[in-house]
Amino acid sequence: MEPNQAKSNALGAAVGQKNTTVHDEVWKKAHPVVLEMKNITKAFPGVKALDGVSLNVRAGSVHALMGENGAGKSTLMKCLFGVYSKDDGTILFDGKEINFKNSKEALENGVAMVHQELNQALKRNVMDNIWLGRYPTRHGIVSEKEMYEGTKAVFDKLEIDVNPKTVMSTMPVAERQMVEIAKAVSFNSKVIVFDEPTSSLTEEEVEHLFKIINMLRDNNVAIIYISHKMDEILRISDEITVMRDGQWVATEVVEDMDMNKIIKLMVGRELTNRFPPKDNKVEKEVSLEVEGLSGLYSHLRDVTFNAHKGEILGVAGLDGAGRTELLETIFGYATRKDGTIKLHGKEVKINNPRQAVKNGFALLTEERRATGIFGILDIRNNTTIANLKNYTKMGILSDVQMKADTEWSINAMRIKTPNQQTKISTLSGGNQQKVILGRWLLTQPEILLLDEPTRGIDVGAKYEIYELISELAKQGKTIMMVSSEMPELLGVCNRILVMSGGRLAGEVDADNTSQEEIMTLAAKYV
Known part of the structure; x- marks a missing residue:
């Protein structure tokens, strides 16, 4: 059941019916404020990150926190979580004033945070990461049995299919994200902050996450959900708070908001187009030729394509399809098994990133942190x-x-x-x-390889990145761009390669294709 649908049904209202004042008051009475942040201020050298921000979060609800990059969303949450010490203001949790000195204290008192940039012990296994700092012991010795059983119990509850003994570094980002969510749930928290939780998840994984969030909400947990993806916000949240330049702008129930209103509140102006004009000229000259490219340690195999001067070439595919591996193998970051790479018709030797840079290649990686x-x-x-x-x-x-x-x-x-x-x-x-x-x-560089260049970036900053990409293409540079957001690929790119199971499943003209055609190709070798 959809979140808003569940809320409306609980009040005996028709599905999709607009909230009335009575509806609001009944809902608010059923969901009392569990967290109250009043006039929070935080300054760093040369910048005031938070300027008197207030936020009320209700039990059993999802409260979305939105704003451009630099608006202060994550800073506000870090003040709550004990990562930063606020300069001024008051935080009330269950009616009592709190000032957590660190994240450990916050977790032990019922407040958890799933950070956008994962900070995990990658050389340790999953259960070590879940129980770090609170290992179960027997007679002073860590009980691996209890750790395993406790981890398995949380995973079963959340329907997460991950072996607790798997080493973190061997797992894809999406699975590591789910482990972090499970860790937050394992503390039996009353408030859980999700900071850009879907930035590295596939559509199927997003559905799984929403199922978990709905379950937590049904168990009266208060969720603070930070995201730039407005379709998700409008679907999953009950209330939305918008921040801009370190200040509170507005708080509204989700039924009173739409995409245009949110954008206007976020950026302080109308943003009529999501993408700049696609006016880069794709020249006849082929700048990059890749033939029979296969990875030594990845499942990438026999990929052949070319890219033109001034072209923005998208790379689509499902999670694990080999998109990142393709860019990393071209750049020499991942070891090549077979294949040739030519620049302006001449084969180039690229066995490591240093050689790639020397030959005019640049790689913007997916995980910037x-x-x-x-x-x-x-x-x-x-x-x-x-x-x-x-x-x-x-x-x-x-x-x-x-x-x-x-x-x-x-x-x-x-x-x-x-x-x-x-x-x-x-x-x-x-x-x-x-x-x-x-x-x-x-x-x-002549060849720019961009892996999820707008991941975790707000709508205003995304547009600026798109403009930069377009301008670089106009200067004659060749851009290869991996993205999990289909509208982004269609709106920015000239042509799109579709990866599936480590192989090139096909290529499409971005102006004469559909999401359905791309998804069909993406499932070709799965």
């Missing part, structure tokens, strides 16, 4: 790190040139930051992505 950013370094170092040879004279780095190039990147990518010395880890996900894109542009 794990393989993209250098979290402990500032924006300048993150921007210039792939291009250090150009700043070195007689073994000495030119700080002047690094500063100038970083300033160019900040302006060209429209990066929101106090200054170049700001740690990249303090930026929003969208701004981190722009820093990485600027980094690669400084290497002056």
